Amino acid sequence: MTPIVQVDDLRKRYGDIEAVRGVSFFVEPGEVFGLLGPNGAGKTTTVEILEGLRRADGGSATVAGVDVFRDPSGVKRRIGVQLQASAFPDHLTARETVRFFAACYDLVVDELALLRLVELEDRAGQPQAKLSGGQRQRLSIATALVNQPQVLFLDEPTTGLDPQARRNLWELIRGIQGRGTTVFLTTHYLDEAEILCDRVAIMDEGNIVALDPPRKLIEDLLERGFTKPVLQQRANLEDVFLDLTGHELREA
Amino acid sequence: MRQTARLFALLLRAYVRDRIALFFSLVVPLMLMVIFGYLNLGDFGRVSLAIDDQARNPSSAQIAQILRGIGTLQVTELTTDEALVKLRRTELDMLVVIPPDFAIAPARPGQAVPQLVIYGDDARPQQVAVGRQIVAQVIDRLSFAATQTAPIIGVKEETVQGVRLRYVDFLVPGILGVNVMQLAVFSVAFALVADKQRGVLRRIMATPVRVTNLLAAHVATRLVIATGQIAVLLLVALLLFNVTIIGGLAPLLVIALLGSILFLTIGFALAGWARTENQVPAIAQLITLPQFFFSGVFFSKNAAPEAIRPITNLLPLTFLNDALREISVQGATLWDVRTQIVGLLVWTAVGFVLAVRLFRFEKF
Numbered sequence: 001m002t003p004i005v006q007v008d009d010l011r012k013r014y015g016d017i018e019a020v021r022g023v024s025f026f027v028e029p030g031e032v033f034g035l036l037g038p039n040g041a042g043k044t045t046t047v048e049i050l051e052g053l054r055r056a057d058g059g060s061a062t063v064a065g066v067d068v069f070r071d072p073s074g075v076k077r078r079i080g081v082q083l084q085a086s087a088f089p090d091h092l093t094a095r096e097t098v099r100f101f102a103a104c105y106d107l108v109v110d111e112l113a114l115l116r117l118v119e120l121e122d123r124a125g126q127p128q129a130k131l132s133g134g135q136r137q138r139l140s141i142a143t144a145l146v147n148q149p150q151v152l153f154l155d156e157p158t159t160g161l162d163p164q165a166r167r168n169l170w171e172l173i174r175g176i177q178g179r180g181t182t183v184f185l186t187t188h189y190l191d192e193a194e195i196l197c198d199r200v201a202i203m204d205e206g207n208i209v210a211l212d213p214p215r216k217l218i219e220d221l222l223e224r225g226f227t228k229p230v231l232q233q234r235a236n237l238e239d240v241f242l243d244l245t246g247h248e249l250r251e252a
Numbered sequence: 253m254r255q256t257a258r259l260f261a262l263l264l265r266a267y268v269r270d271r272i273a274l275f276f277s278l279v280v281p282l283m284l285m286v287i288f289g290y291l292n293l294g295d296f297g298r299v300s301l302a303i304d305d306q307a308r309n310p311s312s313a314q315i316a317q318i319l320r321g322i323g324t325l326q327v328t329e330l331t332t333d334e335a336l337v338k339l340r341r342t343e344l345d346m347l348v349v350i351p352p353d354f355a356i357a358p359a360r361p362g363q364a365v366p367q368l369v370i371y372g373d374d375a376r377p378q379q380v381a382v383g384r385q386i387v388a389q390v391i392d393r394l395s396f397a398a399t400q401t402a403p404i405i406g407v408k409e410e411t412v413q414g415v416r417l418r419y420v421d422f423l424v425p426g427i428l429g430v431n432v433m434q435l436a437v438f439s440v441a442f443a444l445v446a447d448k449q450r451g452v453l454r455r456i457m458a459t460p461v462r463v464t465n466l467l468a469a470h471v472a473t474r475l476v477i478a479t480g481q482i483a484v485l486l487l488v489a490l491l492l493f494n495v496t497i498i499g500g501l502a503p504l505l506v507i508a509l510l511g512s513i514l515f516l517t518i519g520f521a522l523a524g525w526a527r528t529e530n531q532v533p534a535i536a537q538l539i540t541l542p543q544f545f546f547s548g549v550f551f552s553k554n555a556a557p558e559a560i561r562p563i564t565n566l567l568p569l570t571f572l573n574d575a576l577r578e579i580s581v582q583g584a585t586l587w588d589v590r591t592q593i594v595g596l597l598v599w600t601a602v603g604f605v606l607a608v609r610l611f612r613f614e615k616f
Binding site for chain 1: 456
């Protein structure tokens with residue numbers, strides 16, 4: 001299959017700092033692809049170049065068949081994005097927020113159907129600013145889906161959410177993948193990557209240091225003779241937390 | 253066009269829901285007008301004006317008689333020397349000297365036009381400004397009456413007795429002007445810097461929206477709000493203070509909207525320059541405050557010290573206020589205020605260049 005995202009020798013520097021140092025990889029249609037790495041590894045820079053928001057200094061990248069450097073707005077038309085640390089225009093309801101972004105694509109969409117997809121239909125008339133953190137992330141995904149994108153970019157979608165909201169968002173992302181949309185996500189939560197991603201790339205200091213399915217990466221590590229210093233616990237604190245507080249979303 | 257219209261509809265809805273923005277765009281200007289209008293109504297009713305009639309002919313008698321008949325003026329006859337002494341003691345607001353060669357007649361080619369000399373008390377600039385406007389209006393109408401013997405078709409005669417000008421008549425165009433400025437500069441600068449800081453603009457730029465359409469929607473939103481604001485201010489001025497807009501509402505609105513566009517470009521430039529919301533009020537005040545005082549809002553622009561008047565006369569708000577006031581008080585047409593319109597357009601061009609250089613959506 002032709003890759004839906006193809007990146008070759010991508011480079012970007014900010015002054016003296018080489019944020020991205022010749023990165024190459026591809027993403028297959030329909031997969032959930034994870035870009036992992038510690039803060040400052042160059043994840044966000046890489047993603048923002050692919051989203052047409054930032055110019056690269058070198059290399060090449062195509063997204064959904066479009067050359068990102070030549071036609072950034074063509075890329076923007078074909079993808080959906082959720083940015084880290086972004087916000088919606090003030091004083092609009094959830095439904096109007098979806099309408100606003102549809103207008104940005106010059107499209108008319110069924111706003112309620114999109115809100116239903118992210119389980120926010122009953123919040124349609126509520127001011128966007130009054131939504132909880134998890135609800136706002138789901139609204140953010142609804143706005144990213146207005147143009148029926150071929151690739152959905154999610155930059156650290158679950159940062160700052162409670163365990164229930166995180167699990168709920170994972171379900172949503174799996175559902176979106178189930179509808180045939182490719183999902184490209186960055187995260188620094190490894191459990192999230194392990195559960196959601198078909199393949200992950202691990203980025204450090206501007207380079208990709210590993211790229212494979214999560215299972216494969218773990219097996220390779222074990223083959224290299226790695227053993228965990230302590231015995232694996234059969235449950236962890238998160239399991240306790242979820243056992244006591246339940247899996248249901250807490251939002252009112 | 254459709255994109256602009258849809259974005260505009262949502263931005264306008266959001267703006268109207270913003271109570272704080274509405275408060276500043278409607279309640280504050282109304283308060284300013286009511287406070288200044290009422291404060292000065294009683295006390296400021298009369299301008300003391302002395303006439304030194306050196307001509308002593310029917311024309312000069314006519315003008316003196318008309319001025320005496322105007323309620324706003326308290327007219328005395330004094331010689332120039334006596335009057336100047338009183339002026340210096342601020343016992344008198346202004347002096348009008350009618351020169352010996354004064355006559356109300358159509359000018360003949362090559363013949364100098366008689367000139368009235370007006371002295372004003374610098375300490376009472378509002379009164380002087382009002383007095384000047386009245387005298388100018390009287391002269392305009394007398395000249396008009398004199399030249400009317402020439403065949404001018406379809407112009408009806410107006411009576412000179414209708415001339416009256418109170419402080420509030422002088423004040424209202426000034427209030428309009430200053431609010432056009434404040435609304436345009438502050439509403440754009442605050443809103444967009446907040447959007448920039450919170451990452452709203454970044455998120456919008458991740459869509460293929462046409463930047464010109466988005467900007468047009470923002471501008472249209474502000475123009476609609478400005479029109480609403482002007483309508484409310486004028487309504488209150490008409491109902492509460494019985495202000496007469498001699499030149500008509502349409503030209504007044506045209507000038508106010510030209511002024512809005514001018515100050516919007518400055519607002520966008522400021523929004524592009526400022527990194528944080530805290531920088532906005534400081535710079536916005538730096539831009540607007542001198543104009544607040546020196547561009548003839550509450551008192552004559554001639555209240556500015558003489559040394560800086562060449563500068564203050566060229567301020568954007570000075571052009572705006574002069575044009576609004578001449579239309580409102582003297583019944584000027586758009587053609588009459590073409591100098592001010594050119595001034596506004598030149599400033600708009602300057603603001604536009606600044607805005608384009610400083611404000612780039614792509615940067616966010």
